[in-house]
Amino acid sequence: MSTHGPIATHRSATGVPSGRLAIWWLLASEIFIFGGLVVCFVLFKLNGTPGFEDASLTSTAAGAINTFVLLTSSLSIVLAHAAIEKGDSAKSFTYIWYTIGGGFVFLGIKAYEYTGKILHGHTLTDNLFWSFYYTMTGLHALHVIGGMVIMALISFDIRKGHNYQRVELIGIYWHFVDLVWIFLFPLLYIANF
Amino acid sequence: MSETYAHPNYIKIWFWLLILLALSVAGPMLEIPALTILTAFGIAVVKAFLVAANFMHLKFEKKIIWFLLILSMCLLGVFFFGAAPDVMMTEGDQWIDCIADKSCVEQRL
Structure with a gap:
């Protein structure tokens, strides 16, 4: 095993480089955060709690466009990873900024949705459905913003030839953010069961 | 890398x-x-x-990553099935509706 380069890439007690193991560990904890919210949502919905019929008021089109945006940004960040593995930092930099652009589009659509709902009186305290809606999508949006900031920092770092391995790590995180949305979309926008 | x-x-x-x-x-x-x-x-x-x-x-x-993720999801399942009876089952001798019967809240404080 090589002992050159960042410790996150060559120290490995498990067969997985410690940097990547750490990001998977983080994501395992995130499963509890978002999973706990989804489980509570499903329990209250199955229990017939009033207010959940408001799921029909969310815009399926907006949710679908945001799903398309996140899936496409997932493609661009994995292409950034593939490019950096070949040592092409300029191409990777470009793909990372496509991904950040996708994040901005996602947040813009989300802000448009929030504005419409709030203007119609559907706020966080309207009923339990809207409490879940704003908590789950808001927490998800915070993860999107966090990912965009870290991606921007990494993009400038790789342009200087440093820490190439971080592209893969932020990529895994970004795909998880995409995964969470893949489940929030049917839950909040499609399946009014 | x-x-x-x-x-x-x-x-x-x-x-x-x-x-x-x-x-x-x-x-x-x-x-x-x-x-x-x-x-x-x-x-x-x-x-x-x-x-x-x-x-x-x-x-x-490696398998350790799969293990980590499957373990997380199993624990989430434990949370679901642990909390579900309390939320879903509102009948039976042991069930107390604290929303209707305010005195039960005081007893538990």
Whole structure:
């Protein structure tokens, strides 16, 4: 095993480089955060709690466009990873900024949705459905913003030839953010069961 | 850098994800509730698998990562089945409706 380069890439007690193991560990904890919210949502919905019929008021089109945006940004960040593995930092930099652009589009659509709902009186305290809606999508949006900031920092770092391995790590995180949305979309926008 | 492995065809995976997205949006248009649930959540599971296996490279990961993720989901299942009876079952001798009977709240404080 090589002992050159960042410790996150060559120290490995498990067969997985410690940097990547750490990001998977983080994501395992995130499963509890978002999973706990989804489980509570499903329990209250199955229990017939009033207010959940408001799921029909969310815009399926907006949710679908945001799903398309996140899936496409997932493609661009994995292409950034593939490019950096070949040592092409300029191409990777470009793909990372496509991904950040996708994040901005996602947040813009989300802000448009929030504005419409709030203007119609559907706020966080309207009923339990809207409490879940704003908590789950808001927490998800915070993860999107966090990912965009870290991606921007990494993009400038790789342009200087440093820490190439971080592209893969932020990529895994970004795909998880995409995964969470893949489940929030049917839950909040499609399946009014 | 990470280990070397043959990268999947990412464009092809992305294309399949978009087809699945279109199906999940089209499902409710048939207005069959069971089909809506199936197309919404069934397709979400397939999409999640495609993203995790190919984009996150989970299919190339060591077993310890799979173990970590499966353990997390099992514990989430414990949380669900642990909390479900308390939320869902509102009948029986041991059930006390604290919302209707305020005195039970005082007894527990």
